[in-house]
Amino acid sequence: MRSFFIVCFKEIIDNLRDRRSLLTSVMLIPVLMPVFMMFLIGFQLERSFDTAxxxxxxxxxxxxxxxxxxxxxxxxxxxxxxxxxxxxxxxxxxxxxxxxxxxxxxxxxxxxxxxxxxxxxxxxxxxxxxxxxxxxxxxxxxxxxxxxxxxxxxxxxxxxxxxLLRPLNIDHIDVSTPSGRAAILLGILSYLFLFALLMGGMYLAIDATAGERERGSLEPLLALPVARGRLILGKIAATSVFMSISLALCLMSVFATLRFIPLEQLGMTPNFSLNVVIAAFLLLCPFALTGASLMTLFASFTKSYKEAQTWLGILILVPTMPILIVSFLSLQPRFEFMFIPALSQHLILVDMISNEPISSLHVAVSVLSTLAVGAIFTWVCVRLYHREALLG
Known part of the structure; x- marks a missing residue:
């Protein structure tokens, strides 16, 4: 296990030295993108109120x-x-x-x-x-x-x-809650959180695989007296750490800026307290393993840093596709949906923001299934790094 931690810390330190990639992946997207989105929403709301x-x-x-x-x-x-x-x-x-x-x-x-x-x-x-x-x-x-x-x-x-021209007198009775109405506007947050999470570890996943190959340091690295399984596990763990940090920063950025948006004037009260932020982090954090292992797996097949950037730039959109689909179809949380990573987190997070009752079974299935998918991708990565063809 000592070699595992050494590799993990080595990758973390190397990524911290790359200030430009660190600024883009862990600071610019997780922090400034939510601030920009919240500012844009708030500006549009203020503008509509003033015009009215x-x-x-x-x-x-x-x-x-x-x-x-x-x-x-x-x-x-x-x-x-x-x-x-x-x-x-x-x-x-x-x-x-x-x-x-x-x-x-x-x-x-x-x-x-x-x-x-x-x-x-x-x-x-x-x-x-x-x-x-x-x-x-x-x-x-x-x-x-x-x-x-x-x-x-x-x-x-x-x-x-x-x-006499009004044969019907319609009383509009809205049974929705202020939190439920806020979820309509803020439902896109789950997409933002997952995108920030994946972006947080993308550059490290590329540098630890395609970057090593391009620099010619992959073969000497694999020749070290360290089990290849622990080597790749350390790389995936380091990527997961940066993804988790990116997620935490994005959540806190939204938490800090949400209070400046006048949603109350629209009859909306988002349920996004500090407790919800912590719960959302714990819910989404298992996806870091899935994202890190999937990115590491795909980047391992690329020959250069730029090629890896191209493929992972496309790959980063794949986990968020179910969220867009379910948003158009307006599907309600169901047990079978909890087995789909990203989609299950989105449905549960929307219920959190809406302050709706959340099934413990749904949360457990979502977390365990996401970890299981991440473990499968990790196992495939380990098997891949045991093949000599990887160096070709």
Whole structure:
């Protein structure tokens, strides 16, 4: 066992000396990527909140033809300003992103309204302009509100109760919890955690295999009076250590930045306390063995550092594919899913964030099956390093 620890510590120290790879794999991705993602989510939420409350300007063509409509829009915190010359100019202004939305009121609007026939207004907007979606929605909602108000006044003038147009009175009862709603937005975190975990050990897995081969140090290393099994086990263990460190940093980064996102304003309360962080680490940590052994196995077949980078860059996406598939299919946790590494961790982690009851059996099967898969890949690596063809 002494030789195992010597190899493990040697690989750890060598990887610590490679500052550039260390910065990328253990600091840049696990720490800065979650911060960037959380900042982006928070920025979008703050922007949507501000747009929903702030005074917005609406360029209107022919505002003088609908004074009552203009007053109604102003009551909805919409400031009426002069618009382009005509519909053609409005189209060009919206297309060029000079305006997010333009309202055109035809000259016969008042006549049509007085004759109680549908009065037409033209709303120019660009659905592809994502920055103006909130503003467009506010204007459309305000126009819909004016439509309902005028319809109600007309019915009341004829002695008809406007409530007759609403045969159903629907009470929306949302039985979801604040934590459950937060899980919808934060369900992607499991993908981020697994990606950070795998990236944390990728460069070490490459350097300890393809890197040794490229430097010509693999053959002398295998010629040492050390069992080849312990040699490769030490390399896999060192890779697993860096993957675990990367995972821990990513979890703590999300934990630290999540409190700055105003999810409470959306009725969301993510269950991501320090206890959940620790539980998530213990749940995901067994995947480090699977990832380390799988990367070591694939990198051992490559001839150069660049070739290993290419193949492992593709391989790193494979364990996360089940997560993307189950996200589209909206599958619920089932016992048979717990035998699939990555997928089982994702399903359990989503339940953690949702503050849902978690089956101890599911957790046990997930951990044991992931360790079993990692042990199988490790055994294959050991068998591979006993073959002389590895040096060819």
């Amino acid at each position: 409350e702030e005074l917005i300007e609406l360029p209107v063509i022919g505002a003088e033809h609908a004074p009552n409509l203009m007053r109604f829009l102003e009551s909805r915190n919409i400031d009426i300003v002069a618009g382009p010359a005509d519909g053609v100019a409005a189209t060009e202004a919206v297309w060029a992103s000079e305006e997010d939305v333009v309202l055109l009121v035809p000259s016969d609007f008042g006549e049509e309204l007085a004759e109680m026939i549908p009065a037409t207004v033209e709303l120019y907007f660009d659905q592809a302009n994502t920055t103006g979606i909130a503003k467009i929605s506010r204007v459309r909602d305000a126009l819909f509100g004016y439509n309902q108000t005028v319809a109600g006044i007309r019915l009341s003038a004829r002695g008809v109760n406007p409530a």
